[in-house]
Each structure stands twice: as structure tokens, then as C-alpha cells.
Amino acid sequence: MSEAAFEEVSVLSSIYCGEGEFQLTQQSAQDGLLVQINSTVGGERGLDVRLLFHLHPCYPSCPPAVSVSSTGLSRTQCHDIRQKLLDRAAALPPEPMVHQLVEWLQQCVEVTENCRGCEEEEEEGREREKEEWTAVLSLDHIRSRSRYTGLLERWTQQLQLSGRLLLGRSILVILQGARPSIKEFCRLLRTVKVDVDSSGKKCKERMMKVLTESPASSPGGRGLQGFVVTNYKSLPELTAAFQEINMTDVYQQIRPSLRD
Known part of the structure; x- marks a missing residue:
């Protein structure tokens, strides 16, 4: 040394x-x-x-x-x-x-x-990104039902979301899962040709609206599982659909935006 x-x-x-x-x-x-x-x-x-x-x-x-x-x-x-x-x-x-x-x-x-x-x-x-979120989207129309619903179901699987498509006077998509995944789902809706227009040409869902988006009220006890398509004919039936998945409070938030 x-x-x-x-x-x-x-x-x-x-x-x-x-x-x-x-x-x-x-x-x-x-x-x-x-x-x-x-x-x-x-x-x-x-x-x-x-x-x-x-x-x-x-x-x-x-x-x-x-x-x-x-x-x-x-x-x-x-x-x-x-x-x-x-x-x-x-x-x-x-x-x-x-x-x-x-x-x-x-x-x-x-x-x-x-x-x-x-x-x-x-x-x-x-x-926060890992937190469970709930979002309700409003779609303008679904003409090519098979193609449209097939894409929605595929995206929920790929993004590890749970979803429900409610078909009636108002067309609603309820999503549950990580917020970044929900945002990606919305991006796909706006950028991928998911449906056809009145002339039969493939078109994007440019009229989609996010009616509500917030942390899930009961993490771990989610009301949705998989992807389910539900038809309803009246507002009472729509109300019942939200009650079935324990989302009455969510329904009350979006009710003013729905078609009567």
C-alpha cells in the first residue's frame, strides 16, 4: 500500500x-x-x-x-x-x-x-391505472350487427375488459376494467371501420360518446363478466338491465342523455 x-x-x-x-x-x-x-x-x-x-x-x-x-x-x-x-x-x-x-x-x-x-x-x-373503472358509451347506430358486436367482443377480450352491449332505442356499451384499457377501446371505436353506413360502405364510429367514466364503486365485486349482448324494448327494461348488474347509480347519471 x-x-x-x-x-x-x-x-x-x-x-x-x-x-x-x-x-x-x-x-x-x-x-x-x-x-x-x-x-x-x-x-x-x-x-x-x-x-x-x-x-x-x-x-x-x-x-x-x-x-x-x-x-x-x-x-x-x-x-x-x-x-x-x-x-x-x-x-x-x-x-x-x-x-x-x-x-x-x-x-x-x-x-x-x-x-x-x-x-x-x-x-x-x-x-391508479390498475384501479377498476366503469364507463358507459353511447353508439349512434349498428347496421352490421354481426360484424360490429364481434369486434366489440374481441376488443374486450384483448384488453381484458368486461362489457355489456345494450340494444334498444339507445345503444349503450358498458365497460369495466383498467382505465387505460377503456381508453384504448374508445380509440379503436373511433379509428377502426366497425360498421357500414346507409350506402353499405364500411365506416368508423365517429358519433360515439362517453356518457360517464368513473372508478368502479365496488372493486373486486364487479357486476359484469365476459361480454354479453342484451336487447331491451322500453326504459323500464333498460332500468332493469342496470339493476341486474348493480349499476342503478350509473343509470341515474346517464338517464338525462338517453333517448325517450
Whole structure:
């Protein structure tokens, strides 16, 4: 080991002289030195971070290896901090650098903590996307019933949705499932030629309307299963169809939009 390395270890033991702050865990001419420094960082949170520096026999001509652990940070965050310290060490001149790296740890943790907040927001967003949603769509017309209903059923299967097609004076599609899947279903309706117009030419469902869209009121106890086509002849029959699947409240929301 170089004299500079031993001098640095001596200085570090003087700087980090609090109880449990510094420990020389290994000293070997063949394997080098293992220095453990326990530091409290992260401002008000006061995170305890343990740094283990492996000073190779050729140190400081080559940067140290670094290990990071903390009970207050996730494994991913510790890995991120370690990589930042290694990158910093590689950018420094070949001279004793452990103290600089320990001081720079504060900045690493602050950046990681900020990222953690972003990650938590992203995770919340992903969880919201997994929530069960209910949507009711209104279709303008169905002329090619076989083709149209076949596509609707196929899309619900592909998107892992449950659905019900209600055919009567108003044509309604009730969907339950993940919100992104419902949005994709709506996109397909507007962009794929699902029906034929009055002249018999294939056409898209440009007149589709989303009457209501909201989180399902009873996750895990969904009223729909698979894809079912139901015909109704009157508003009382339509009301009964919604009651059958425990969606009377949904029916009350869309009732003003329906044709009498």
C-alpha cells in the first residue's frame, strides 16, 4: 500500500471520530484496505448510510471500490448512490479522495430523495391505472350487427375488459376494467371501420360518446363478466338491465342523455 493511503486512513480516523463512525476492517499488503464509514445524511430525515471503501494496493492511482447500504433507503436507491460515487471517483485526479466522496454523499442522497418523490408519484399513477373503472358509451347506430358486436367482443377480450352491449332505442356499451384499457377501446371505436353506413360502405364510429367514466364503486365485486349482448324494448327494461348488474347509480347519471 502507498504511504498516501495510510496517511489518508489516519486522517479519516481523526475526522470521523464519533462512536461507530469509522472502522478499518481489513489491512493487507495483497488485498489492500477496507475502510467503513457510517454517515448521517439527508437533512431532516437523518438517514444513516454505511459506506465501505476498498482501497486497492495501487490506490490512489486507481479509484476505490465502494459499497453503500442504508436501512432508510431502498436497494435501488443505494445502488444509484453507489454508481454516482463511482462515477465521481473516476472523474477525480489520482490522489486521496475518500473524504471528498463522503462529503459528496450528501448531494447524492438529496438527488436520490428527490427522485424518490418522483418515483412515488409515478407509482401512485401506475396504481391508479390498475384501479377498476366503469364507463358507459353511447353508439349512434349498428347496421352490421354481426360484424360490429364481434369486434366489440374481441376488443374486450384483448384488453381484458368486461362489457355489456345494450340494444334498444339507445345503444349503450358498458365497460369495466383498467382505465387505460377503456381508453384504448374508445380509440379503436373511433379509428377502426366497425360498421357500414346507409350506402353499405364500411365506416368508423365517429358519433360515439362517453356518457360517464368513473372508478368502479365496488372493486373486486364487479357486476359484469365476459361480454354479453342484451336487447331491451322500453326504459323500464333498460332500468332493469342496470339493476341486474348493480349499476342503478350509473343509470341515474346517464338517464338525462338517453333517448325517450
